[in-house]
Amino acid sequence: MENETLAGQLLVATPQIGEGVFHRSVVLLLHHDADGAQGVVLNRPMEAPVDAVLPMWQEHVTPPAVLFEGGPVGLDTALGLVTVPGDSEEPMGVKRLFGGVGLVDLDTPPPLVVPEIAGLRIFAGYAGWSPGQLEDEVETGSWYVVDAEARDAFSDHPLEMWKRVLRRQRDHLALVSTFPPDPEMN
Template sequence: MAKAIQNGSILISEPFLGDPNFERSVVIICQHDKEGTVGLVLNRLSAMQLSDVVEVNETMFDAPLAVGGPMQPNTLHYIHRLPNLPDSLPIAADLFWGGDFEELTSWLNQGLVKDDQIKFFVGYSGWSPGQLEEEIEKNVWFVNNNAANKLLTLNTDTLWRDILKEMGGKYKMYANYPADPSLN
């Protein structure tokens, strides 16, 4: 039986997914309800920095932009550990999604936000009602409901492998699968 999806769940793609949008990806679920599911891919960096799309004082704060998913790539999203940011939506213990962007920009320009407190994304990942549950039943995704609180501090390049190793058991074995099994 698959683990229940909830806000803050982490999806880890199976090793040979074959979808370039989600191959070896780690996704945090920001919203899961009767309307569907919204998530952000945590380990796909774009070639852009925040300062490429938003007017910020680069000497006070700048950060790489991740590709949150294939949907609406012209939108900006963020998860953070800023509980006092107005209009933020809690998604896990000490982890929030969105919030008052003008206030956030002011904080960034004042140097009040540190790199390990926030992550920015262009685009997002989305599933219609029931679609994600079907994918989980087909073993497209592994679910971890206990990793959200450490996601902003882990290495993006090794995140997929690190989360699987931490899950232990059969997942630790998946972490060592080569990206191309024909090269094994």
């Protein structure tokens, strides 16, 4: 994996991660280089509505209109993940990361951004790895690295994402989707 960026890929927790914040998680990697990696957990909706923190964005988020726990780092910060259709220039307040995915500056007035985006999800916190840490975790079997699809970041059924992403794989990973959440209860 040396010199290979995983930005734009999904990390899918293997059954080896039996508990904790990353149990059965699906992480979209937003950034990955020699200095480390950052991403957001796509399948951890919280009960808090977006308007509890960012009321001006509430009506613009992709359902479900709640905050998502993006990871254990910086839980007091909010990240706005957006889809920018086409190959047009970055809308004001948006930084394109890869493909049609970008981050929106949540201090930008929504009327300036909303007409230019097709999806919005707001995350409290993010997942972060120090240099070499993610590579070690992949090598030791904590994560499957799979291709992301455009709809993954904005799924209206985020709690089903772990199974759904694994099920669409064409190898043994499809079988992993049938593993029980707690093998001891099987």
